[in-house]
Amino acid sequence: MSSHNFTETHLAKFREICGNNNVVTKPELMSAHLTDWRKRYSGNAIAILFPENTSQIVAIIKYCQHQKVAITPQGGNTSTCGAATPLANHTAPQIIINLARMNKVIEVDRVNSSVTIEAGCTLQMVQEIAASHNLYFPLTLASQGTCQIGGNLATNAGGTQVLKYGMMRDLTLGLEVVLPNGNIMQNNHKLRKNNTYLDLKQIFIGSEGTLGIITRATLKLFPLPVNYLTFMLPVEKLVTALTLLEKLKHYYLNNVSAFEIIKDDSQKLYNQQFPDAKLPFTANWLLLAELEINADFNLDNFISLLESIGINPDDVLIASNDKQRRDLWLIREHIPLAEKAYGYAVKHDISLPLGKIEEFLATSMPKLRKIEADGYFSIFGHLGDGNLHYNFGKKGASLTDTEALEEQVSQIVYQDVINFGGSIAAEHGIGIAKKQWFKKYTPVENLELLQTLKKQLDPLNLFNPSKIL
Numbered sequence: 001m002s003s004h005n006f007t008e009t010h011l012a013k014f015r016e017i018c019g020n021n022n023v024v025t026k027p028e029l030m031s032a033h034l035t036d037w038r039k040r041y042s043g044n045a046i047a048i049l050f051p052e053n054t055s056q057i058v059a060i061i062k063y064c065q066h067q068k069v070a071i072t073p074q075g076g077n078t079s080t081c082g083a084a085t086p087l088a089n090h091t092a093p094q095i096i097i098n099l100a101r102m103n104k105v106i107e108v109d110r111v112n113s114s115v116t117i118e119a120g121c122t123l124q125m126v127q128e129i130a131a132s133h134n135l136y137f138p139l140t141l142a143s144q145g146t147c148q149i150g151g152n153l154a155t156n157a158g159g160t161q162v163l164k165y166g167m168m169r170d171l172t173l174g175l176e177v178v179l180p181n182g183n184i185m186q187n188n189h190k191l192r193k194n195n196t197y198l199d200l201k202q203i204f205i206g207s208e209g210t211l212g213i214i215t216r217a218t219l220k221l222f223p224l225p226v227n228y229l230t231f232m233l234p235v236e237k238l239v240t241a242l243t244l245l246e247k248l249k250h251y252y253l254n255n256v257s258a259f260e261i262i263k264d265d266s267q268k269l270y271n272q273q274f275p276d277a278k279l280p281f282t283a284n285w286l287l288l289a290e291l292e293i294n295a296d297f298n299l300d301n302f303i304s305l306l307e308s309i310g311i312n313p314d315d316v317l318i319a320s321n322d323k324q325r326r327d328l329w330l331i332r333e334h335i336p337l338a339e340k341a342y343g344y345a346v347k348h349d350i351s352l353p354l355g356k357i358e359e360f361l362a363t364s365m366p367k368l369r370k371i372e373a374d375g376y377f378s379i380f381g382h383l384g385d386g387n388l389h390y391n392f393g394k395k396g397a398s399l400t401d402t403e404a405l406e407e408q409v410s411q412i413v414y415q416d417v418i419n420f421g422g423s424i425a426a427e428h429g430i431g432i433a434k435k436q437w438f439k440k441y442t443p444v445e446n447l448e449l450l451q452t453l454k455k456q457l458d459p460l461n462l463f464n465p466s467k468i469l
């Protein structure tokens, strides 16, 4: 049989399992799913499948196993490292399984403070359903209107509220996963304590679609914060910001919920891209921080705390209403968009011990300047978590120019990250973009263990082949 006939046989089977409308083959409808968010990677697939329930996923996977069809699980396709893009030249036929049509809210349990959902719900849907019950789901990403909970789980997403609430791994009580052999791992419980041997769900959180398809999840909910103190201030040196963070944590304990930073070049990109919503300050660094507060909050004490470390309260912009709070957050959320609109840059999503960040920057930035004297540094991110988006670009650079710079730039950045005890992938994962660096910097014994796990679960290497490992 020719490959065309094989494809037609596969498609007929997929239509039988999912229904005609849930198997997309028209190129114009497929194209957005075959290219990543940053438009760096493109692949191909014989179809995009939109199953409506777990049983359909089981049937698709069993068929794919039998026919050796490779699968790329996909959520909102907002991965910044090409994790959800199929390969360009894979030998086996490939399909994408997108969970957009599995977006039911199954239960909000107010007593247990949890929500059980299908994995295709967008993050924003979950935030909204929680709020409608006077509860709170804290994961917050600029991509929240598009990314899906399945994708958030598969990438162990972080975002701006990690300081208080943790990453997706910390926010998850239970999972249902369809494994590469078509079995369902049932772990979708609501328990906060469950020490029945290993916590299997944690293997799949952060697995980037390589070990199965996450179909349902039960997530923790929290009381809605009563109020916020959201403020922005210019700082010259990171040490001032880190001293402030330390003081805030001591004084307000676990109520420091966000602590974000934006470097001067990123501020310039923002002002160019959004001239109607210019920044209130420009400085070496802009700090955006938030406390969760209640009726007992005393502004005078807060001001005294600022003064105690030499910060002039007149330099601090405090949001006085919800609109101002939203506007401050929009600035932070629009930084990656401003950068994307400006052109390509070599991007890194790194983390470091807080006390090493300044030294890391002082070491790596001059080295990068030597490579490209006119280069700009777009550095922003979740300072409170030690997580920087550390991007280096050249004005007007094309993708090809940037790729030419990438190897040399990333080698310097990642080697310095490792030298200072950091991680080359803080919250966005590995995907295609960081595969070579992941292999380079992961101890060989750890790699072997991960490869053993992958081989055991997916011996035919059908799930997101050639990513990560």
Ligand SMILES: Cc1cc2nc3c(=O)[nH]c(=O)nc-3n(C[C@H](O)[C@H](O)[C@H](O)COP(=O)(O)OP(=O)(O)OC[C@H]3O[C@@H](n4cnc5c(N)ncnc54)[C@H](O)[C@@H]3O)c2cc1C
Binding pocket: 037, 072, 073, 074, 075, 076, 077, 078, 079, 080, 083, 084, 099, 119, 140, 141, 142, 143, 146, 147, 148, 149, 150, 151, 152, 153, 154, 155, 156, 157, 158, 159, 160, 207, 208, 209, 210, 212, 213, 214, 215, 336, 337, 427, 428, 464
């Ligand atoms: C503007 C912008 C801002 C962002 N900000 C942040 C941020 O602050 N913090 C952060 O952590 N990330 C951030 N991201 C990255 C991205 O949004 C997250 O990684 C998100 O969790 C991906 O979800 P998704 O549904 O889009 O997944 P996709 O991009 O579709 O997929 C990501 C990975 O998950 C796998 N996958 C998807 N669904 C499933 C499933 N159901 N089962 C198994 N595997 C699956 C895919 O195969 C792939 O490996 C940002 C992205 C953008 C575009």
